[in-house]
Amino acid sequence: MKIDVLTLFPAMFAGPLDESIIMRARKAGLLELAIHDLRDWTHDRHRKVDDRPFGGGPGMLLKPEPLFAAVEDLQREETRVVLFSPDGRKFDQGVARELSEQKHLLLITGHYEGVDERVREALVDEELSIGDYVLTNGALPAMVVIDAVTRLLPGVLGDDESSQDESFSHGLLEYPQYTRPAEFRGMKVPEMLLSGNHAEIEKWRREQAQQRTEKRRPDLL
Numbered sequence: 001m002k003i004d005v006l007t008l009f010p011a012m013f014a015g016p017l018d019e020s021i022i023m024r025a026r027k028a029g030l031l032e033l034a035i036h037d038l039r040d041w042t043h044d045r046h047r048k049v050d051d052r053p054f055g056g057g058p059g060m061l062l063k064p065e066p067l068f069a070a071v072e073d074l075q076r077e078e079t080r081v082v083l084f085s086p087d088g089r090k091f092d093q094g095v096a097r098e099l100s101e102q103k104h105l106l107l108i109t110g111h112y113e114g115v116d117e118r119v120r121e122a123l124v125d126e127e128l129s130i131g132d133y134v135l136t137n138g139a140l141p142a143m144v145v146i147d148a149v150t151r152l153l154p155g156v157l158g159d160d161e162s163s164q165d166e167s168f169s170h171g172l173l174e175y176p177q178y179t180r181p182a183e184f185r186g187m188k189v190p191e192m193l194l195s196g197n198h199a200e201i202e203k204w205r206r207e208q209a210q211q212r213t214e215k216r217r218p219d220l221l
Contacts, residue, residue: 002032004074005142007109010035012139025156041066059113071123078103081125084138088127093168100152109138175208
C-alpha cells in the first residue's frame with residue numbers, strides 16, 4: 001500500500017511512524033509512506049497556505065490553490081483522498097479494514113478553522129473524524145489511521161490471524177487473556193484456559209467477549 005500525507009507539520013510524523021510495526025512494514029516493502037509539506041505547493045515568497053474567511057469570523061482557512069496543486073500532483077487513478085474533519089464519518093475498525101483494501105491513500109490533515117469548501121466538493125472522497133473532541137490539527141488523526149490501517153495489511157503482523165481475533169474485529173471487545181505464571185499473588189488463571197480443550201476454550205472466550213462488551217461498551221452491540 002502507498003500512503004501520502006499532506007500536512008503543515010511534517011516533523012510531527014518522524015517519531016511515531018519510524019518505530020514498531022509501521023517501521024517494520026516500511027522496511028519490508030509492505031507500506032510505502034511519504035509525508036509532504038503542503039507549503040511545497042505554494043508559489044509566493046511567504047509560502048502562504050491560509051487566509052481569512054469571506055464573510056468574517058474567527059480563525060483562518062486553508063486556501064484551495066496549494067491543496068488542489070498537491071492533490072493533482074500526487075493522486076493516481078486508484079487514489080482515495082481522505083480529509084480529516086470534525087464532521088466526517090467516525091473512524092472505527094470497520095473503516096480501517098475498508099481503507100486497508102485500498103491501493104493508495106492520500107490523507108489531508110487540516111489546520112486552523114478547516115479548509116475552503118471547494119476542496120471538500122472537488123477533491124475529497126472521504127471525510128473522517130477519530131472522535132468528538134477538538135485537536136490542534138489533523139496530524140494526530142492521520143497517525144492513528146495510518147497505524148490502524150497498516151496493521152491490517154497482509155504480512156505486517158507476521159500472523160495474519162492476529163488482526164482477525166482482537167477487540168472490535170467481530171464487533172466485540174476482546175476476551176480476557178492470561179500468561180504464565182498460572183498463579184500470581186493468589187490470583188489464578190481460569191481453569192478453563194488450562195484444560196487443553198480448545199473447543200471449550202473458544203466457547204469460553206466468545207462468552208467472555210460478549211459479557212465484557214455488554215458491561216463496558218454496550219453501544220457496540
